[in-house]
Amino acid sequence: MRLVFMGTPEFSVLSLEKLLTSNHQVLGVVTQPDRPKGRGMKLAHSPVKTTALAHNLPVFQPESLPEEELMSFLNEVNPEAIVVVAYGLKIPPVLLNLPFYGCINLHASLLPKYRGASPIQAAILNGETTTGVTTMKMDEGWDTGDLLLTRTVPIGETETFGTLHDRLAEIGATILVETLDALEEGKVTPQPQNHSAATYVKKLTPDDYVLDWTGDTSSLYNRIRAFDPVPGARTSLNGKTLKVWAARLGEGWYGLEAAAPGTIGELVKGEEGGLPVRTGDGVLLLTELQLPGKKRLPIQQFAAGNDLSAGTVFE
Numbered sequence: 001m002r003l004v005f006m007g008t009p010e011f012s013v014l015s016l017e018k019l020l021t022s023n024h025q026v027l028g029v030v031t032q033p034d035r036p037k038g039r040g041m042k043l044a045h046s047p048v049k050t051t052a053l054a055h056n057l058p059v060f061q062p063e064s065l066p067e068e069e070l071m072s073f074l075n076e077v078n079p080e081a082i083v084v085v086a087y088g089l090k091i092p093p094v095l096l097n098l099p100f101y102g103c104i105n106l107h108a109s110l111l112p113k114y115r116g117a118s119p120i121q122a123a124i125l126n127g128e129t130t131t132g133v134t135t136m137k138m139d140e141g142w143d144t145g146d147l148l149l150t151r152t153v154p155i156g157e158t159e160t161f162g163t164l165h166d167r168l169a170e171i172g173a174t175i176l177v178e179t180l181d182a183l184e185e186g187k188v189t190p191q192p193q194n195h196s197a198a199t200y201v202k203k204l205t206p207d208d209y210v211l212d213w214t215g216d217t218s219s220l221y222n223r224i225r226a227f228d229p230v231p232g233a234r235t236s237l238n239g240k241t242l243k244v245w246a247a248r249l250g251e252g253w254y255g256l257e258a259a260a261p262g263t264i265g266e267l268v269k270g271e272e273g274g275l276p277v278r279t280g281d282g283v284l285l286l287t288e289l290q291l292p293g294k295k296r297l298p299i300q301q302f303a304a305g306n307d308l309s310a311g312t313v314f315e
Contacts (some may be wrong), residue, residue, distance in 0.1 A: 001101070001184050004074065006030040007085040008046045011169045015085045015106060016051055018173035024180055027077045028058040030070060032088050066094050074098055081180065084138060085172070096138055101183050103138040106172045108165075110134060110150055112198035115143035120165050122201040123155060124226040127218060130154050131164070133172040135179040137190045142200075146190030148179045160228040211235045211244060213262035213314060217282040221247055232290070235262075236315035238307075243290040248274060250283030255310075262314040267303050275299050275308060 001024045005016050008031050019026050029052035037044035045053070052059045060070045071094070074082075081101040084091060086108075096103050109119035110132040116122075123131040132152040136145040151171055155164060182188035211220055211233050224233045224247050232243035254265040254276035265276035265283070274285030290296045291306070302308075 001025070001080045001180050002027055002077065003180075004028050004030065004077070004079045004082045004099075005048075005052075005085075006082060006087040006091075007048045008032040008088045009086050010047045011108065011165060011172075012085040012087075013047050013051050014169045014173040015083070015176050016048060018177055019083065019180075020055055022177045022180075024177070026055075026057060027079055028060065028073060030060045030062070030087070033061045033063055062089075065089055065092050081183070083176065083180075085176070090142075091138060093140060096140065101137075104148070104176075104179060104183070105136050105138045105143075105145065106176045107134045107136065107143055108168045108172065110152065111136060111143060111147060112193045112195060114201050115198055116201040117203040118201045120168060121161055121204060121226045124159070124161060124164065125219075125222050127222050128155055131168070133168055133175055135175055136193075144193060144195065144198075146192055148188050148190060149175050149182070151175050158225070160225045162229045209234050211314075213277065214280045217249060217279045217284050220279055220284055221249055237312070239315075241292055242314075243296075244286055244288075245290060245296050246286075246288035248272075248285045248287060250276060250285050252283065254283050256283055259311075260313060264308055264310055264312045264314070266310045267299070267308060269300065273299070275303065277314065 003019065003024050003026050005019060005026050007016060029048060031046045031048040034043040034045055049059055060073065062070055079099050081099045082095060082103045084103050084105045091103055111134040114122050130152055132150055134150045135148040137148060139145040153168060153171060209227055209231060211223060224244050227233045228245050232245060234241050234243050236242060256263060256265045256276060256278040259278040261278050261280050263278045267275055274287045276283045276285055287299050288296055289299060289302045
């Protein structure tokens, strides 16, 4: 099948690479414009652009769609399908209706659950034990198109966004190629979604990363997992932002029964230890922290160089 690929972040890269080693032909790549990045705020390629250039593929980076140069290219090469994986812009009807097989999208959830911008984080935040990947034929809505193939994926009790992201990207790349094969062979029929069962997740904001210690222990634990390795859940200590990278559920009160939420207890040493913090309904043991401009540190090392006196309250 003759394809054009649309994608931007790291999640999309495995799909592009898998297509490049498949029987299908990638004619060109569409990705987001270069954006400022890092301390120097220099313009940086998207991960997909870097991969495309390494394979000498034509690259298009329109600020909006449709765009004249891209449309000329698409009309010239006449792709049989456009593959969309975390591209970042809404696909207009002129593109949706251009290829014979339409626009085929890979989404990191079991649609119709978790439509929207942050499905992987949402699954962890909500304490799900399973999630998955879905391919669909796109329509004009947000993740509302007819379903093609799905794969269910278990979520580990200690799994983070980073590890789940990588697993879903790999499984998703495989199911994407399977979908294109099945479409070409006439072995898959698009099925309408159950729109009444749909849930939506928004684009994350800095407020989502803040730990509210009045919340329940499990929710706080899930929030920490959902934002590791980016951008990090956070709290405040003595006026400084403190990133909380890892934690474990407490198995007692650690002397904090009568303490206010956010209160620190005595450091528990050993492999099963951590820094006890009172939550709304129990205690969470923090095991990896980071101050601005510093490295991520296991709690024992962090405590050796920072004041974590029992009774201190996270802000």
